[in-house]
Amino acid sequence: MTSLADKDHRYLWHPFTQMKDWLADEPVIIESGEGAMLRDTKGREYIDANSSIWTNLHGHRHPAITQAIKDQLDRVAHSSFLGLSNAPAIQLAEKLVNIAPHGLTRVFYSDDGSTAMEVAIKMALQYWQNRQQPQRTNFVAFADAYHGDTLGAVSLGGIDLFHATFKPLLFDVVRVKDMAGLRRVVDGTLAAVVIEPLIQGAGGMKLWPRGLLKELRAFCSQNGALLIADEVMTGFGRTGRMFACEHEGVTPDLMAVAKGLTGGYLPLAATLTTEEIFGAFLGEYSEFKTFFHGHSYTGNQLGCAAAVANLRVFEEDQTLEKMRPMCEQLRAGLEALRTRPHVGDVRHLGMIGAVELFKDVSTKEPYPLTDRIGMKACAEMRQRGVLTRPIGNTIVLMPPYCITRPQLDRVLSVLAEAILVVVA
Numbered sequence: 001m002t003s004l005a006d007k008d009h010r011y012l013w014h015p016f017t018q019m020k021d022w023l024a025d026e027p028v029i030i031e032s033g034e035g036a037m038l039r040d041t042k043g044r045e046y047i048d049a050n051s052s053i054w055t056n057l058h059g060h061r062h063p064a065i066t067q068a069i070k071d072q073l074d075r076v077a078h079s080s081f082l083g084l085s086n087a088p089a090i091q092l093a094e095k096l097v098n099i100a101p102h103g104l105t106r107v108f109y110s111d112d113g114s115t116a117m118e119v120a121i122k123m124a125l126q127y128w129q130n131r132q133q134p135q136r137t138n139f140v141a142f143a144d145a146y147h148g149d150t151l152g153a154v155s156l157g158g159i160d161l162f163h164a165t166f167k168p169l170l171f172d173v174v175r176v177k178d179m180a181g182l183r184r185v186v187d188g189t190l191a192a193v194v195i196e197p198l199i200q201g202a203g204g205m206k207l208w209p210r211g212l213l214k215e216l217r218a219f220c221s222q223n224g225a226l227l228i229a230d231e232v233m234t235g236f237g238r239t240g241r242m243f244a245c246e247h248e249g250v251t252p253d254l255m256a257v258a259k260g261l262t263g264g265y266l267p268l269a270a271t272l273t274t275e276e277i278f279g280a281f282l283g284e285y286s287e288f289k290t291f292f293h294g295h296s297y298t299g300n301q302l303g304c305a306a307a308v309a310n311l312r313v314f315e316e317d318q319t320l321e322k323m324r325p326m327c328e329q330l331r332a333g334l335e336a337l338r339t340r341p342h343v344g345d346v347r348h349l350g351m352i353g354a355v356e357l358f359k360d361v362s363t364k365e366p367y368p369l370t371d372r373i374g375m376k377a378c379a380e381m382r383q384r385g386v387l388t389r390p391i392g393n394t395i396v397l398m399p400p401y402c403i404t405r406p407q408l409d410r411v412l413s414v415l416a417e418a419i420l421v422v423v424a
């Protein structure tokens, strides 16, 4: 092994990783990237088929985003957002408000998807206190939800594998499966309902029934609860529209974005909200309606400059129109796998694709997690030059929008090969 690999093994602890397995294997160390490709220190090339964990949109080393970061670096990298402002943060806020679902008019910055969700939770709770309804403290979240790894976000999460360990530290959440469940639990203590709109990500790329989001919006409005949309994965074109909420004409009360916000270049997140919510925090200082929350890097200039450039690429390249044929290619390629042995389900939406493997398709018997069938399939894909990660027995494809037709063909054929190998 190279000395870099040795030092990785000696000093590092990787996220969501059983380090015993990691230490038994030689790490892939990424050195450079271009477009949809990544290259490692041994010169091997890979297609980045999960967009570097769902973040990258227009490709690696995109000239416009790279240049925007360099230009900003020549001015200043970071100055505090407490008591100060900066041009990229202001420009980005205007751009976000212009593209967000109508009615979301205020932008609060943070660092990643988890912190954007923490902001949404705390804003919702304090909103009701500021509105003299302090009894509204309960949050409803859905089964299999994933909203991040900080404790508030974990409290909302519904994936036992990730979240059960931390239960002693979490606040109580009302957990429901669907709208019927929600209707049974509603009362005047409800602060907000939290949802990953249209599709649950880390819960296994599960699509909500069409119309559910719209129904949920109406339900929240009727019952005085806030609607929090977690667009961390779905935002910025991933579902084929700029935001998933657009598919059903929904404006949430709070919306969290991160991941694709900077095109996959830098950690930056935002929680968008309405004038109604913003207004509830206005008052004399002595009323203590202030939102006492923020991070050292809130409104970071480099991140905001990258995000402004990212959104400019959407406009100038007409990304949403241009990616349509790629969405169609992904859909058709995945549908062609539906009848393959052990393929139990195929799911897709925009540039999101997933194939779920079952031990027995006829009885829907899953592979035990300990078989690590998804991980094995992704290891096979890696050997063939395609990088992605599974969710349990589900293999996820979420390529950058700049992926070319031949690259996507390659990803799909490698996936088919890998499935054949691991189910054999």
Ligand SMILES: Cc1ncc(COP(=O)(O)O)c(C=O)c1O
Residues within 6 Å of the ligand: 112, 113, 114, 115, 117, 146, 147, 148, 149, 196, 201, 202, 230, 231, 232, 233, 234, 258, 259
């Ligand atoms: C829907 C959703 N919300 C929140 C998060 C957490 O984002 P981050 O990993 O940037 O903290 C994720 C991450 O996968 C996500 O998919």
